[in-house]
Amino acid sequence: xxxxxxxxxxxxxxxxxxxxxxxxxxxxxxxxxxxxxxxxxxxxxxxxxxxxxxxxxxxxxxxxxxxxxxxxxxxxxxxxxxxxxxxxxxxxxxxxxxxxxxxxxxxxxxxxxxxxxxxxxxxxxxxxxxxxxxxxxxxxxxxxxxxxxxxxxxxxxxxxxxxxxxxxxxxxxxxxxxxxxxxxxxxxxxxxxxxxxxxxxxxxxxxxxxxxxxxxxxxxxxxxxxxxxxxxxxxxxxxxxxxxxxxxxxxxxxxxxxxxxxxxxxxxxxxxxxxxxxxxxxxxxxxxxxxxxxxxxxxxxxxxxxxxxxxxxxxxxxxxxxxxxxxxxxxxxxxxxxxxxxxxxxxxxxxxxxxxxxxxxxxxxxxxxxxxxxxxxxxxxxxxxxxxxxxxxxxxxxxxxxxxxxxxxxxxxxxxxxxxxxxxxxxxxxxxxxxxxxxxxxxxxxxxxxxxxxxxxxxxxxxxxxxxxxxxxxxxxxxxx
Amino acid sequence: xxxxxxxxxxxxxxxxxxxxxxxxxxxxxxxxxxxxxxxxxxxxxxxxxxxxxxxxxxxxxxxxxxxxxxxxxxxxxxxxxxxxxxxxxxxxxxxxxxxxxxxxxxxxxxxxxxxxxxxxxxxxxxxxxxxxxxxxxxxxxxxxxxxxxxxxxxxxxxxxxxxxxxxxxxxxxxxxxxxxxxxxxxxxxxxxxxxxxxxxxxxxxxxxxxxxxxxxxxxxxxxxxxxxxxxxxxxxxxxxxxxxxxxxxxxxxxxxxxxxxxxxxxxxxxxxxxxxxxxxxxxxxxxxxxxxxxxxxxxxxxxxxxxxxxxxxxxxxxxxxxxxxxxxxxxxxxxxxxxxxxxxxxxxxxxxxxxxxxxxxxxxxxxxxxxxxxxxxxxxxxxxxxxxxxxxxxxxxxxxxxxxxxxxxxxxxxxxxxxxxxxxxxxxxxxxxxxxxxxxxxxxxxxxxxxxxxxxxxxxxxxxxxxxxxxxxxxxxxxxx
Numbered sequence: 001x002x003x004x005x006x007x008x009x010x011x012x013x014x015x016x017x018x019x020x021x022x023x024x025x026x027x028x029x030x031x032x033x034x035x036x037x038x039x040x041x042x043x044x045x046x047x048x049x050x051x052x053x054x055x056x057x058x059x060x061x062x063x064x065x066x067x068x069x070x071x072x073x074x075x076x077x078x079x080x081x082x083x084x085x086x087x088x089x090x091x092x093x094x095x096x097x098x099x100x101x102x103x104x105x106x107x108x109x110x111x112x113x114x115x116x117x118x119x120x121x122x123x124x125x126x127x128x129x130x131x132x133x134x135x136x137x138x139x140x141x142x143x144x145x146x147x148x149x150x151x152x153x154x155x156x157x158x159x160x161x162x163x164x165x166x167x168x169x170x171x172x173x174x175x176x177x178x179x180x181x182x183x184x185x186x187x188x189x190x191x192x193x194x195x196x197x198x199x200x201x202x203x204x205x206x207x208x209x210x211x212x213x214x215x216x217x218x219x220x221x222x223x224x225x226x227x228x229x230x231x232x233x234x235x236x237x238x239x240x241x242x243x244x245x246x247x248x249x250x251x252x253x254x255x256x257x258x259x260x261x262x263x264x265x266x267x268x269x270x271x272x273x274x275x276x277x278x279x280x281x282x283x284x285x286x287x288x289x290x291x292x293x294x295x296x297x298x299x300x301x302x303x304x305x306x307x308x309x310x311x312x313x314x315x316x317x318x319x320x321x322x323x324x325x326x327x328x329x330x331x332x333x334x335x336x337x338x339x340x341x342x343x344x345x346x347x348x349x350x351x352x353x354x355x356x357x358x359x360x361x362x363x364x365x366x367x368x369x370x371x372x373x374x375x376x377x378x379x380x381x382x383x384x385x386x387x388x389x390x391x392x393x394x395x396x397x398x399x400x401x402x403x404x405x406x407x408x409x410x411x412x413x414x415x416x417x418x419x420x421x422x423x424x425x426x427x428x429x430x431x432x433x434x435x436x437x438x439x440x441x442x443x444x445x446x447x448x449x450x451x452x453x454x455x456x457x458x459x460x461x462x463x464x465x466x467x468x469x470x471x472x473x474x475x476x477x478x479x480x481x
Numbered sequence: 482x483x484x485x486x487x488x489x490x491x492x493x494x495x496x497x498x499x500x501x502x503x504x505x506x507x508x509x510x511x512x513x514x515x516x517x518x519x520x521x522x523x524x525x526x527x528x529x530x531x532x533x534x535x536x537x538x539x540x541x542x543x544x545x546x547x548x549x550x551x552x553x554x555x556x557x558x559x560x561x562x563x564x565x566x567x568x569x570x571x572x573x574x575x576x577x578x579x580x581x582x583x584x585x586x587x588x589x590x591x592x593x594x595x596x597x598x599x600x601x602x603x604x605x606x607x608x609x610x611x612x613x614x615x616x617x618x619x620x621x622x623x624x625x626x627x628x629x630x631x632x633x634x635x636x637x638x639x640x641x642x643x644x645x646x647x648x649x650x651x652x653x654x655x656x657x658x659x660x661x662x663x664x665x666x667x668x669x670x671x672x673x674x675x676x677x678x679x680x681x682x683x684x685x686x687x688x689x690x691x692x693x694x695x696x697x698x699x700x701x702x703x704x705x706x707x708x709x710x711x712x713x714x715x716x717x718x719x720x721x722x723x724x725x726x727x728x729x730x731x732x733x734x735x736x737x738x739x740x741x742x743x744x745x746x747x748x749x750x751x752x753x754x755x756x757x758x759x760x761x762x763x764x765x766x767x768x769x770x771x772x773x774x775x776x777x778x779x780x781x782x783x784x785x786x787x788x789x790x791x792x793x794x795x796x797x798x799x800x801x802x803x804x805x806x807x808x809x810x811x812x813x814x815x816x817x818x819x820x821x822x823x824x825x826x827x828x829x830x831x832x833x834x835x836x837x838x839x840x841x842x843x844x845x846x847x848x849x850x851x852x853x854x855x856x857x858x859x860x861x862x863x864x865x866x867x868x869x870x871x872x873x874x875x876x877x878x879x880x881x882x883x884x885x886x887x888x889x890x891x892x893x894x895x896x897x898x899x900x901x902x903x904x905x906x907x908x909x910x911x912x913x914x915x916x917x918x919x920x921x922x923x924x925x926x927x928x929x930x931x932x933x934x935x936x937x938x939x940x941x942x943x944x945x946x947x948x949x950x951x952x953x954x955x956x957x958x959x960x961x962x
Binding site: 034036051052053054070071072093094095097122123124125126129130147148149151152157160161163164167168171175178180181182183184185186187188189190197198199200201202203204214215216217218219220221227228231232234235236237243244246248250258259261268269414434435437438439440441442443444445470471472474476477478479480481 | 515517532533534535551552553574575576578603604605606607610611628629630632633638641642644645648649652656659661662663664665666667668669670671678679680681682683684685695696697698699700701702708709712713715716717718724725727729731739740742749750895915916918919920921922923924925926951952953955957958959960961962
């Protein structure tokens with residue numbers, strides 16, 4: 001018994017010695033932390049190393065103060081160093097590596113600061129040549145001129161963190177609801193919308209001449225993954241895709257791009273448009289709540305600095321159910337108004353931006369579902385309501401404050417005879433014989449929708465120009481980098 | 482006291498009455514379940530409704546047995562019905578809606594079966610015209626002819642569930658490790674690899690003539706998001722992208738496509754190639770373990786039916802550390818072998834498929850990192866090792882069994898003067914002045930890699946042809962749908 005105890009004491013004291021040695025050893029190897037980890041306060045008192053870019057420099061007689069940011073959060077880490085560590089190369093935009101001890105900060109603005117023992121300038125940055133200036137708040141228009149550098153500003157790095165988080169949120173929503181993700185193709189030989197605003201794809205090399213198609217058929221950039229998703233909904237019941245989509249529109253508006261991201265879903269065994277609007281509304285709500293919870297600081301920057309007051313609009317969207325009006329009711333609303341619209345508002349006319357805005361305002365500045373559109377306004381795949389005298393299809397658009405059309409969807413015509421007639425009338429029955437096959441073999445009622453991801457970001461952040469919510473905007477006369 | 486008890490009794494009996502009424506009411510509205518939910522056994526005894534497609538029909542004197550699948554799992558739900566519910570329209574491929582009661586199955590093969598009270602044929606399927614036949618096991622080559630229907634086979638629906646799950650796993654890995662996801666553009670005005678095998682993009686409409694560029698500059702489909710990620714790594718330290726990439730290669734091999742998916746990551750403040758190989762190996766391991774855990778049934782189908790024995794190869798990859806050899810060592814290995822290679826194996830030569838295969842086998846049929854390639858073999862951005870007499874760069878490829886090159890990566894040249902010289906020599910300094918800016922302003926040591934997602938799926942599932950691991954394959958002379 002005595003020997004056992006002695007042995008235990010011996011072993012444990014050896015163990016403690018090793019532990020002490022390890023700790024001593026580790027104390028000399030600083031713990032590498034990201035700025036967000038350092039700011040969490042979990043490592044107070046530790047000897048750490050932080051790497052990032054200088055966002056502010058303040059040299060005083062005895063001390064130099066830096067703010068270092070590495071993109072892991074909007075907030076930077078304050079570095080406090082003795083004047084002997086000051087260095088003319090410590091400029092706004094330079095890259096540094098700082099080692100030192102994490103201390104509780106005496107200032108209420110930041111919980112933690114790093115007392116520097118060493119500051120190493122990893123990469124210089126000439127403040128005269130660097131287009132962004134210390135302490136200046138550059139406009140979104142100004143920073144847009146520097147697509148390779150604008151991610152180094154607070155506002156655009158916040159935007160990109162929100163975009164990344166919103167992407168995650170949308171994937172999670174679909175995953176949690178039993179959807180299979182499908183990578184629909186970018187290059188396609190069909191034109192889903194029939195809109196004609198397509199980009200053509202051809203090899204650029206000298207090996208191919210004009211009359212030779214690389215793919216043996218004319219190939220285009222996709223305008224929608226819908227038809228490919230319909231293929232898949234015939235096996236998985238619930239599918240979605242999230243990727244780039246293209247329009248060769250020569251428009252220079254604040255809500256159009258030549259390349260933009262779209263979320264599209266397709267659902268089998270639907271019974272009515274409500275099966276779709278429920279998913280659209282749930283997804284909007286779920287993604288937005290996720291973003292507000294996970295990117296509070298970044299979202300705040302937009303709601304305080306970019307569009308003050310926008311948070312109230314977003315909160316209202318989350319609290320209230322989205323109103324539903326039929327297209328015919330929307331036309332009535334427009335015709336009853338005293339507004340002087342530039343475009344006609346007769347039944348059968350397309351809803352223009354001015355009309356969309358009015359309907360949204362009329363419905364309490366909330367997202368509004370507009371349903372049951374005229375047959376002639378929608379593409380061949382929209383499900384015929386077979387009503388009269390006003391002939392409509394089971395289509396739905398979601399209009400949102402400030403942006404207009406955010407989503408478009410419809411039940412799809414699943415009845416072989418009706419679809420065949422419509423395609424034959426349009427001279428497209430041969431081109432779409434594969435699509436008719438989907439109705440020949442185990443056809444089911446189904447429907448789907450698409451959401452413009454950039455417009456969604458504009459909507460929740462209150463960003464006026466779509467070019468400011470995408471990393472590298474492409475539009476007519478502009479394809480930088 | 483008595484009154485209180487009496488009141489409680491009264492309230493609780495009212496409450497029980499309401500509950501009973503609700504339950505009675507609910508019993509008549511069948512619970513809508515997906516097949517995977519029904520199979521879980523959680524709703525045994527419940528009155529349910531299941532919707533899906535018939536995968537097998539067996540009519541007996543007293544009963545009819547169906548298997549119904551809705552894509553939520555590989556396994557179908559067995560339906561047992563009295564002969565009075567039999568119907569000539571109940572054919573392989575038809576869509577049905579079945580209501581009835583979930584019972585424990587007497588057969589060990591399935592835990593649960595549905596005793597049908599009603600079977601409604603939602604969509605017919607003529608078994609003569611339908612290209613897939615009941616109980617036949619069609620080859621991957623055969624089903625590839627029907628891109629709009631092949632997702633209705635067991636093997637291809639399993640593939641697509643695995644693909645969706647692997648996508649989730651890769652996103653999770655990066656998210657868990659503090660990476661920001663960036664949507665790099667598909668349309669670009671630069672040619673990252675300098676390989677020249679580019680697709681050109683132009684509007685197809687009549688509004689544009691040959692000499693007018695929609696974007697004012699020649700525009701192409703991206704071959705890599707690397708340069709765009711390098712822009713972003715200068716703000717977020719860790720970034721990744723996961724999207725389509727393009728090559729106008731006129732090759733018809735079992736591992737090339739014109740449109741394929743690539744996972745790319747870029748990491749700032751790297752110290753050596755090991756910082757990259759660690760991420761590459763971790764990601765491979767983490768994604769593969771996730772897929773094996775979440776898609777066991779689907780993966781098994783491939784490991785048992787498509788490439789028997791492949792599971793052992795995958796298990797070995799997960800258990801053992803990936804070996805690392807330098808390019809020079811790989812050349813030595815090849816030169817010491819008794820193999821008769823078709824292509825030269827001198828120092829400075831590119832490693833061809835036959836070489837890759839040999840090196841992988843030599844290293845125990847495991848994934849192998851090959852590092853430190855000749856300077857002249859790699860693009861301008863690879864970091865110069867400034868060694869001699871053999872001049873190399875800090876680049877790394879990951880070669881895997883059966884597939885060959887799975888990943889390629891490098892440290893990037895972060896030193897302004899060296900990069901500038903190399904671009905000037907190539908006459909590219911003006912084109913890439915924005916890229917040089919990244920080194921002018923706060924440059925840091927960094928590196929990154931790309932992984933071919935389809936090749937990854939081939940590697941873990943043992944699928945020989947890359948056309949069988951992507952929903953809609955695009956290659957020379959083929960762009961179906």
